[in-house]
Amino acid sequence: MIELGNAKLRSAADLEHMQEELRARHTPSAKCVRVCTGPGCAAKGSPRLYELFCEAVERTGADVEIEAKSVGCHGLCECGPIVLIQPGNIFYQKVEEPDVAEIFRETILGNRVVEKLLYVNPATGQKAVTPEEITFYKVQKRIALAGNGLIEPTNIGDYIAEGGYIALAKVLSSMTPEEVISEVEAAGLRGRGGGGFPTARKWRSCRDADGSPKYVICNGDEGDPGAFMDRAIMEGNPHAVIEGMIIGAYAIGSEQGYIYVRNEYPLSVERLKLAIEQARELGLLGENILGSSFSFDIRINRGGGAFVCGESTALMASLEGRPGEPRAKYIHTVESGLHGRPTNLNNVETWANVPAIVNHGGEWFSSIGTEKSKGTKVFCLVGKVRNTGLVEVPMGITLRQIVEEIGGGIAAGKRFKAVQTGGPSGGCIPAEHLDARVDFDELTKLGSMMGSGGMIVMDEDTCMVKVAKYFTNFLQKESCGKCTPCREGLAQMFYILDRITDGEGQVGDVERLEGLAELLEGTALCALGKTAANPVISTIRYFRDEYDAHIKDKRCPAKECRGLFRYEIDPEACKACGICLKNCPVDAITGDKKVPHVINQEKCTLCGMCWEKCPFTAVLKV
Amino acid sequence: MYALWDVLGKMPFHRSVEGMRKGKPVPTVTIDGCKVEVEKGETILDAAKKAGVWIPTLCYHPAVSSDASCRLCMVELDRGEWRQLVTACNYPVRRDIVVYVSSEGAQQARRGVMELLLARAPDSQELKALAERMGVKETRYPKVTESQRNCILCGLCVQVCEEIIGQAAIGYTGRGVDRTVAAPFRQPSEDCIGCGACAAVCPVGTIKVRIHKDQQEVEISPFKSRAKLLVCEECGSPIISVQVIEQALGKVEVNSEEFRELVRLCPKCRRSQTAARLEATKFCKKE
Numbered sequence: 001m002i003e004l005g006n007a008k009l010r011s012a013a014d015l016e017h018m019q020e021e022l023r024a025r026h027t028p029s030a031k032c033v034r035v036c037t038g039p040g041c042a043a044k045g046s047p048r049l050y051e052l053f054c055e056a057v058e059r060t061g062a063d064v065e066i067e068a069k070s071v072g073c074h075g076l077c078e079c080g081p082i083v084l085i086q087p088g089n090i091f092y093q094k095v096e097e098p099d100v101a102e103i104f105r106e107t108i109l110g111n112r113v114v115e116k117l118l119y120v121n122p123a124t125g126q127k128a129v130t131p132e133e134i135t136f137y138k139v140q141k142r143i144a145l146a147g148n149g150l151i152e153p154t155n156i157g158d159y160i161a162e163g164g165y166i167a168l169a170k171v172l173s174s175m176t177p178e179e180v181i182s183e184v185e186a187a188g189l190r191g192r193g194g195g196g197f198p199t200a201r202k203w204r205s206c207r208d209a210d211g212s213p214k215y216v217i218c219n220g221d222e223g224d225p226g227a228f229m230d231r232a233i234m235e236g237n238p239h240a241v242i243e244g245m246i247i248g249a250y251a252i253g254s255e256q257g258y259i260y261v262r263n264e265y266p267l268s269v270e271r272l273k274l275a276i277e278q279a280r281e282l283g284l285l286g287e288n289i290l291g292s293s294f295s296f297d298i299r300i301n302r303g304g305g306a307f308v309c310g311e312s313t314a315l316m317a318s319l320e321g322r323p324g325e326p327r328a329k330y331i332h333t334v335e336s337g338l339h340g341r342p343t344n345l346n347n348v349e350t351w352a353n354v355p356a357i358v359n360h361g362g363e364w365f366s367s368i369g370t371e372k373s374k375g376t377k378v379f380c381l382v383g384k385v386r387n388t389g390l391v392e393v394p395m396g397i398t399l400r401q402i403v404e405e406i407g408g409g410i411a412a413g414k415r416f417k418a419v420q421t422g423g424p425s426g427g428c429i430p431a432e433h434l435d436a437r438v439d440f441d442e443l444t445k446l447g448s449m450m451g452s453g454g455m456i457v458m459d460e461d462t463c464m465v466k467v468a469k470y471f472t473n474f475l476q477k478e479s480c481g482k483c484t485p486c487r488e489g490l491a492q493m494f495y496i497l498d499r500i501t502d503g504e505g506q507v508g509d510v511e512r513l514e515g516l517a518e519l520l521e522g523t524a525l526c527a528l529g530k531t532a533a534n535p536v537i538s539t540i541r542y543f544r545d546e547y548d549a550h551i552k553d554k555r556c557p558a559k560e561c562r563g564l565f566r567y568e569i570d571p572e573a574c575k576a577c578g579i580c581l582k583n584c585p586v587d588a589i590t591g592d593k594k595v596p597h598v599i600n601q602e603k604c605t606l607c608g609m610c611w612e613k614c615p616f617t618a619v620l621k622v
Numbered sequence: 623m624y625a626l627w628d629v630l631g632k633m634p635f636h637r638s639v640e641g642m643r644k645g646k647p648v649p650t651v652t653i654d655g656c657k658v659e660v661e662k663g664e665t666i667l668d669a670a671k672k673a674g675v676w677i678p679t680l681c682y683h684p685a686v687s688s689d690a691s692c693r694l695c696m697v698e699l700d701r702g703e704w705r706q707l708v709t710a711c712n713y714p715v716r717r718d719i720v721v722y723v724s725s726e727g728a729q730q731a732r733r734g735v736m737e738l739l740l741a742r743a744p745d746s747q748e749l750k751a752l753a754e755r756m757g758v759k760e761t762r763y764p765k766v767t768e769s770q771r772n773c774i775l776c777g778l779c780v781q782v783c784e785e786i787i788g789q790a791a792i793g794y795t796g797r798g799v800d801r802t803v804a805a806p807f808r809q810p811s812e813d814c815i816g817c818g819a820c821a822a823v824c825p826v827g828t829i830k831v832r833i834h835k836d837q838q839e840v841e842i843s844p845f846k847s848r849a850k851l852l853v854c855e856e857c858g859s860p861i862i863s864v865q866v867i868e869q870a871l872g873k874v875e876v877n878s879e880e881f882r883e884l885v886r887l888c889p890k891c892r893r894s895q896t897a898a899r900l901e902a903t904k905f906c907k908k909e
Contacts (some may be wrong), residue, residue: 117787168871220653261887275649306797307798323794327689328690328709328712328713328715330708330712330714331714425838455768476798476799478797478798479797479798479799480797480798480801481775481794481796481797481798481799481800481801482689482691482775482777483690483691483692483693484691484692484693484735484738484739484774484775485693485735485738487743487767487775487799487801488738488739488742488763488799489738490764490798490799491766491767491798491799492738492741492766495764516734516736519731519734519735519738521730522696522707522727522735523693523696523707523731523735524693525690525691529801555829
């Protein structure tokens with residue numbers, strides 16, 4: 001832990017001086033163990049590993065300078081817990097408690113690599129020592145996640161030593177608010193929360209709007225199933241978000257900021273709270289920041305777990321203490337938002353990009369990405385891929401690269417079927433469009449959207465009707481119920497989808513779904529309702545044959561919908577072991593020693609027990 | 623000549639021209655080809671009323687702020703290359719706009735919403751009548767949501783109770799399809815004064831005022847809240863909730879004694895008493 005003086009920083013020079021001092025404390029031969037305590041690794045026991053490393057550091061003599069750090073998410077959650085050792089940037093995966101002593105003895109004291117903990121490329125069998133050698137990391141480009149896994153999120157000194165708050169110092173000492181907005185405009189930054197609205201344009205309208213005080217809000221109400229991008233940033237590098245917000249507030253002319261975090265992220269709240277306190281102590285938040293005339297402070301508000309509160313107007317209603325329901329947006333929130341005042345709301349990832357843009361310039365940022373989508377985007381790659389985890393890729397990369405190179409392809413030798421992007425309101429993109437580029441407009445054209453960055457990969461065993469039903473159910477439960485189309489329309493859509501997957505679909509159901517989807521898109525009050533039909537529409541568009549198979553043939557091609565397929569025993573593969581017979585709860589299986597078993601279809605309740613238990617995969621779904 | 627210009631320059635007429643030029647032109651709304659001028663900030667619905675064009679509404683009431691939750695008043699707004707569906711009841715007119723009310727797209731949207739509402743509240747005669755006026759004969763959808771019988775969740779009752787009566791005795795519970803209008807914990811509310819404003823604004827006749835003569839109480843159904851009734855000193859028939867009188871005394875400037883005297887009797891008895899008094903006076907005058 002780096003000790004900091006209590007003195008407040010009174011100027012940009014003070015901050016630079018502090019940064020130099022912090023850097024000078026490190027001798028080049030110093031060793032450092034970075035243990036990932038992001039959500040994935042923490043679930044696998046990494047906090048205990050960190051403690052063990054700390055104990056080991058304490059036990060060693062003072063002649064070697066060693067530091068143990070608990071850092072944010074590294075990304076490759078599949079291989080957690082992850083431990084990185086400096087110097088050498090040695091990447092150890094799937095580290096367990098007994099490995100700590102060995103790593104300490106061999107790598108830290110002995111400068112030798114522990115072979116068994118290295119990442120092995122499944123395709124080539126080659127071992128990788130550093131993250132740069134791993135394809136998962138090679139294709140990525142990290143801006144918003146740059147500090148993740150590098151700095152200790154609980155220590156502001158670590159962030160400053162790595163160049164943190166230098167962007168803020170630059171802005172306050174040498175840039176006018178208009179110059180800051182122009183820089184962000186040159187960068188071409190678009191909102192990372194889903195809509196992709198140009199950030200600079202939003203800032204400028206809020207700056208030009210009449211009324212004071214003005215507010216800035218950071219939207220950390222991440223609620224998409226399978227998404228944890230914002231969480232990783234808030235937990236792994238909270239100061240980047242705070243620095244971005246201070247810069248934004250300076251550009252807009254705001255003195256009060258709010259971070260709205262969902263209550264299910266207690267660690268995010270804790271880390272942000274600590275970060276805000278530390279920033280306040282150093283005079284980076286509060287009155288006269290860095291000796292300038294600009295004052296700004298941030299408060300944290302915790303959400304109550306409603307998905308719809310991620311919608312800007314619902315979030316503001318919730319901040320005001322009212323039920324989290326959206327309102328009509330004919331008057332923009334930049335003119336009349338929180339408490340009826342001009343309010344600028346941006347997503348966690350958008351804010352985290354701002355310091356990098358100021359430091360490296362808008363031109364640098366806009367050199368990355370496509371014509372209309374600049375920079376990088378963080379995705380949560382989950383589902384049926386080999387390497388699940390947190391990835392940050394330059395815009396314009398193809399979906400194929402993400403799924404096949406970063407994700408390592410589909411697990412267990414199955415075939416790729418679709419990738420669902422954009423959270424519950426996104427759409428499913430099939431194999432024939434895998435070469436599409438990751439870009440706000442291109443994904444929208446394909447009937448999906450960028451969304452906040454969830455990316456769920458599905459293989460041939462996934463029933464697309466069931467996927468549509470799952471997301472429709474999620475959304476109908478999360479709809480606030482204020483407007484008719486969203487409340488009633490989603491319930492009607494779910495009712496139809498439910499009967500299709502039950503084998504009771506009627507001819508014309510697909511058209512009914514399409515009609516409801518169109519109605520929802522046109523008439524719903526907020527973005528949640530307007531986009532809620534995307535999963536249904538995109539699956540009808542690309543997987544119409546699966547809907548027809550369910551409705552007309554009463555058959556589920558992916559064999560996932562219960563009742564729309566049956567179990568049969570392959571007489572050639574059956575070894576007549578009797579396991580299925582013993583496990584069948586309704587005695588539907590008959591057979592004898594050396595006689596292939598048979599399932600009595602009339603008795604079978606389709607529980608799938610025989611299929612699960614058969615050691616020879618002789619039970620088939622047909 | 624000189625004097626004339628001098629005088630003209632000071633005339634109010636001149637100032638008003640100046641004001642027009644400086645810039646608050648009156649926005650024009652073209653509704654289905656018919657042009658009307660409205661004040662800045664008035665809604666498309668206001669404009670439609672001026673133009674004599676009917677737009678069906680449910681959750682709109684001039685007494686309360688518009689929430690645009692029922693989505694029945696959808697109209698199409700001309701955006702140049704495309705048309706955007708907007709709610710007429712709360713879309714503020716800020717510049718010249720072109721609106722289509724009876725276009726195919728707008729009608730289809732409104733009918734779609736109406737069908738969903740009919741599926742939710744199939745027994746409401748008021749809703750059926752409105753649907754018929756819109757050309758919707760029946761709904762294609764079954765009744766799938768069961769949260770509250772025949773309530774379309776327009777929210778007028780909640781708004782009127784909070785904004786006009788100032789009691790906020792009812793609110794929403796649950797979310798999504800489970801959303802219902804109810805008093806806290808679904809118990810009879812202590813804040814309900816039994817005024818019946820919620821029943822008066824309910825567009826589908828779901829909220830009802832029931833008089834329990836024996837207990838001398840008024841009940842607001844379906845919220846189960848009850849309030850004591852003031853009864854006529856003459857005939858014993860119920861007049862008004864006691865708490866409403868107290869509320870009214872707080873709001874209206876009246877001689878409270880005189881007011882109390884007024885509500886001693888039911889309107890019927892008061893009329894007959896007054897008539898009797900007048901009769902007596904007439905009789906006296908004749909003599």
